[in-house]
Amino acid sequence: MYDTIIIGAGMSGLAAGIRLAHYDQRVCLLERHYTIGGLNSFYRLRGRDYDVGLHALTNFTPKGARTGPLARLLRQLRFRWEDFELAEQVGSAIAFPDVRVRFGNGIGLLTSEIERAFPNQRENFQRLINKIVDYDDLNDDLFAMSTRQVLAETLTEPLLAEMLLCPLMWYGNAREDDMDFGQFCIMFRSIFVEGLARPLAGVRLILKNLIRRFRQLGGELRLRAGVERIHVEDGRAVGVVLDNGTELRARNILSSAGWVETMRLCDDGQPVDVDQAGKMSFVESVSVLDTLPSRLGHHETIVFFNDHPTFDWHRPAEHLCDMRTGVICSPNNYLYGDSDTSRHLPEGVIRITAIASYDRWTQLPEEEYTLEKLRWYDRLCASAVRFMPDYRRHVVDVDFFTPRTIQRFTWHDNGAVYGCPQKHWDGQTHLRNLFVCGTDQGMVGIIGAITSGISVANRYLLTG
Amino acid sequence: MTNDDIREVVLDILADIAPDEDLSQLQDDVAFRDQLELDSMDFLDIVMELRKRYRVQIPEEDYPQLASMASTTSYLEPLMRDLEKVES
Numbered sequence: 001m002y003d004t005i006i007i008g009a010g011m012s013g014l015a016a017g018i019r020l021a022h023y024d025q026r027v028c029l030l031e032r033h034y035t036i037g038g039l040n041s042f043y044r045l046r047g048r049d050y051d052v053g054l055h056a057l058t059n060f061t062p063k064g065a066r067t068g069p070l071a072r073l074l075r076q077l078r079f080r081w082e083d084f085e086l087a088e089q090v091g092s093a094i095a096f097p098d099v100r101v102r103f104g105n106g107i108g109l110l111t112s113e114i115e116r117a118f119p120n121q122r123e124n125f126q127r128l129i130n131k132i133v134d135y136d137d138l139n140d141d142l143f144a145m146s147t148r149q150v151l152a153e154t155l156t157e158p159l160l161a162e163m164l165l166c167p168l169m170w171y172g173n174a175r176e177d178d179m180d181f182g183q184f185c186i187m188f189r190s191i192f193v194e195g196l197a198r199p200l201a202g203v204r205l206i207l208k209n210l211i212r213r214f215r216q217l218g219g220e221l222r223l224r225a226g227v228e229r230i231h232v233e234d235g236r237a238v239g240v241v242l243d244n245g246t247e248l249r250a251r252n253i254l255s256s257a258g259w260v261e262t263m264r265l266c267d268d269g270q271p272v273d274v275d276q277a278g279k280m281s282f283v284e285s286v287s288v289l290d291t292l293p294s295r296l297g298h299h300e301t302i303v304f305f306n307d308h309p310t311f312d313w314h315r316p317a318e319h320l321c322d323m324r325t326g327v328i329c330s331p332n333n334y335l336y337g338d339s340d341t342s343r344h345l346p347e348g349v350i351r352i353t354a355i356a357s358y359d360r361w362t363q364l365p366e367e368e369y370t371l372e373k374l375r376w377y378d379r380l381c382a383s384a385v386r387f388m389p390d391y392r393r394h395v396v397d398v399d400f401f402t403p404r405t406i407q408r409f410t411w412h413d414n415g416a417v418y419g420c421p422q423k424h425w426d427g428q429t430h431l432r433n434l435f436v437c438g439t440d441q442g443m444v445g446i447i448g449a450i451t452s453g454i455s456v457a458n459r460y461l462l463t464g
Numbered sequence: 465m466t467n468d469d470i471r472e473v474v475l476d477i478l479a480d481i482a483p484d485e486d487l488s489q490l491q492d493d494v495a496f497r498d499q500l501e502l503d504s505m506d507f508l509d510i511v512m513e514l515r516k517r518y519r520v521q522i523p524e525e526d527y528p529q530l531a532s533m534a535s536t537t538s539y540l541e542p543l544m545r546d547l548e549k550v551e552s
Contacts, residue, residue, distance in 0.1 A: 023512050064484055066501035075481055076505055458508055463524075 001249050002028045004461055005240055007227050007265075008256035010038025010410075011446050012438040014210040015453030016254055016461070018077050021217035023462055028248060029219060030240070032226035032411060036211055038256070039410050039417065039439075040446055042204040045399055048347070050286060052401065052409070054203040055302060055329040055351065056196035058171065059189075059447045060086060060105055068194060069447050076454045083209055086197040087334040089301035094163045095387045096306050101163055105195025118160050128154045128164075135185040143182030150181050162311040167191060167304040169313045170327055170353075172444040174278045174418035176314040186443060196301060198334050200343060206446065226411075227257070230434065232268035237434040240265075252461055256438035256453070258412045259420050262429065270430060278416030280313075281403035283321050283356040285380045288397040289348035293330040296389040298350075303328040305387040316357045321376055323383040327353040350391055352384045358403035358414040373400045418444045427456040435460050469549045470537045477513040481506050492533040514540075518547055 004020050006013045009031035020027045035041060040053030059069045063081040074081060091104045099117050103110035107129070115122050131154065136142060151161035165179065168187040173179045199205040211221065226243040230253060239249035255262040260277045263270045293299075306325040316322040329351040336343040364372055377400050381392055403415030412419070419439030427435045427442075437456040438449055465473070475487055478500070485500050496502050510530060514520045520543050522530075529539040 023516055066482070066484065071501075072503065072505065075483075076509070078480065080483065454505070458505060462508070462512060 001251070002026045003250065004028075004252045004254055005030065005248060005250040006254045006256070007230075007240070007262075008032075008038060008411075008438065009036040009211075009221060009223075010256055010438065011040055011206075011210070011449035012441075012453035012456075013038075013254070013256045014207070014214055015073070015077060015450040016256075016437055016457040017214045017219050017453075018210065018217065019454055019457040020461055021214060021219040022078070025461070027214075027219045028250070029214065029221045030225045030227055030242070030248075031221065031223050032243075033409060034224055036221070036223070037203065037207050037409075039406070039412075040203045040207070040449075041409060042202060042207070046397060048288060048397060049202070049204070050399060051202040051204070051331070052284075054198070054206075054446060055171075055327065055331075055353075056089060056198050057084075057086065057206075057447060058187075058191050058194065058196060058445050060088060060195040060197035069190070069451055070194070073447065073450050073454060076458075077210075077213065077450075079209065079213075085199040085201070085205060087200060087336045089196040089198075090299055090333040090335060092167075092196065092302040092304075093300050094166055094304050096159065096163055096166075097308065099159070099163070102300075103192060105197075107193050110192050114160065118157050121155055121157050121160050124155045124157075125160075132185045132188050135182070143180055145181035147179040147181045147184040150184075159309055162306070162309065164188075165313075166306050166311045166325065167302075169311070170304055170325075172418055172448070173313060174280060174416070174423075174439070174444070175421040176279060177312075179313075186448075190445070190447065198331060200334075200336050200345070202331065203446070227265060229267045230255070230262070230265045232266055232431060235431060237266070237431045252433045252435070254435050254437055254456065254461065256436070258410075258416075258438070259424055259436055259440040260413055261411060262434070262436055266431070266434070268431075274413065276420050276422060277413035278418055278420045279315055279358075279414055280418055281315075281356055281358045281406055281415035282353050282417060283361075283376060283380065283400065283402050284351055284353045285377045286399045287350045287352075287381065287391065287395045289350065289391055289394040290396050291394050292348040293332050293350060293389075293391065295348075296391055296394070298330060298389050298391070299333060300328075300388075301330060301333040303387055305384070307383075307386065313355075316355060316360070320357055320360045320372060321379070322355040323379055325355065326380070326383060327351075328384050328388055329353070347396075348391075348394070350384075350388075352380045354380055354383070356403050358407070358416075361402045361404050361415075362407070369402075369404070373402065376400070427452075427460065465544050465547055465549050467537050467541060470540050470544050471533065473514075473518070473544075473549065474510070474533060474536055474540075477510055477517075480513065481509050490533060492537075495531045496533070497531070510536075517550065518544060520544060520547075
């Protein structure tokens with residue numbers, strides 16, 4: 001009998017597990033896959049280390065900062081700031097036709113770039129910042145307000161509104177076309193006001209810290225332990241049945257499997273509304289280079305590009321992918337410490353992400369799937385080099401993931417990266433001892449997922 | 465435990481929760497909230513650490529008693545005077 005069974009060893013499940021194990025609960029963390037991390041994971045292929053998920057950790061604040069999500073989660077999980085070995089970004093950009101706006105950590109560079117590129121929007125941008133500062137997290141009606149409407153009322157230059165939406169939707173908008181204003185404010189702070197950083201060793205360093213701590217505290221991790229169903233008796237979740245038939249019992253169950261996915265697991269016939277699942281999924285190409293991106297003249301950490309004046313954020317209507325917008329990420333372009341030459345990645349890497357259709361990718365027959373991956377790898381690179389130096393003759397190895405890959409690793413319907421558009425902020429379900437955490441409960445990204453695990457554990461599972 | 469011991473216990477817990485804070489300047493009569501950047505999650509941790517380390521149960525309605533060092537030690541004194549201090 002466990003105190004708590006946690007479904008899914010991603011960032012949120014691990015964080016919740018650490019909190020509960022720290023306070024002496026008997027915790028079992030179940031992971032369907034053969035490795036931890038879920039959406040944010042890592043693997044080795046042909047002798048090279050790869051990351052999935054993480055481009056950059058958002059919400060970067062320097063050592064000694066006492067407020068903000070990063071400081072809070074370090075305190076809650078009892079990590080030192082140094083444990084995450086965060087290196088700040090070199091600098092990033094939003095690239096649209098004929099206009100490029102740079103931004104760094106802290107709002108300063110973005111503000112001066114907007115004054116340069118849109119001199120007549122200076123005061124309007126300040127008004128927008130004031131609205132974001134004034135935004136009250138606790139008000140649900142304000143949260144769901146249309147960001148496009150707020151931007152249209154505040155800025156008189158539509159192009160600027162589109163350019164601001166581009167990176168914030170790319171890094172955390174589960175909804176198609178428009179964005180909840182609450183989500184916009186959260187993302188604006190986490191990316192433009194706080195900032196981007198990355199450990200040299202990538203997401204594996206973060207995951208290794210989390211799992212080591214969880215185990216030190218006596219937590220139990222079971223890999224290849226998919227949950228077949230959550231067993232319900234008399235309105236209580238009493239335990240789970242694994243794919244191999246093993247039955248485990250617990251006082252409480254915390255699921256990071258996703259909202260729709262968790263409802264589907266319950267064996268009490270709970271109705272499942274599949275339309276609630278998120279729809280936004282992606283492809284990503286990873287190119288390993290025989291040189292560093294900076295030697296090709298590419299110094300930016302992340303470039304969010306869009307090849308026309310409006311930013312369209314929805315599933316591709318006609319093709320497997322939408323090449324008009326994308327994200328270029330170079331994990332080399334972080335300030336790892338240049339005086340010490342041992343602190344750098346062994347090879348140059350360029351990652352390009354584009355919007356993709358889950359349905360189209362999963363309907364492909366196997367041999368066509370392999371072929372389409374090659375075809376879209378080429379198209380993705382061709383699309384990106386419109387906004388950065390051409391790196392294609394330097395490529396020595398590649399990998400490519402699709403919505404099908406994401407679904408396999410996360411078990412989320414539609415390979416949805418940012419979860420369902422309608423968040424379940426209170427983490428509660430129809431059963432009084434079953435709770436949800438992760439991207440469907442609240443915030444997205446690594447910091448958001450960890451915060452979700454901590455807050456749901458604190459609120460329902462620690463007290464009492 | 466004496467009042468001084470209890471004060472030490474609370475300081476230990478604060479040092480654990482907020483390792484970057486300089487606690488040597490802490491004023492006992494001033495609310496933690498006004499001196500340290502503690503949020504509600506941190507206050508929960510003070511309660512939880514007391515429970516974990518000394519099996520002291522603090523009901524939710526008593527949380528306001530933990531506002532400052534002075535009020536915390538006088539609240540904890542009857543609950544902890546018969547306990548031995550453990551080194552953390």
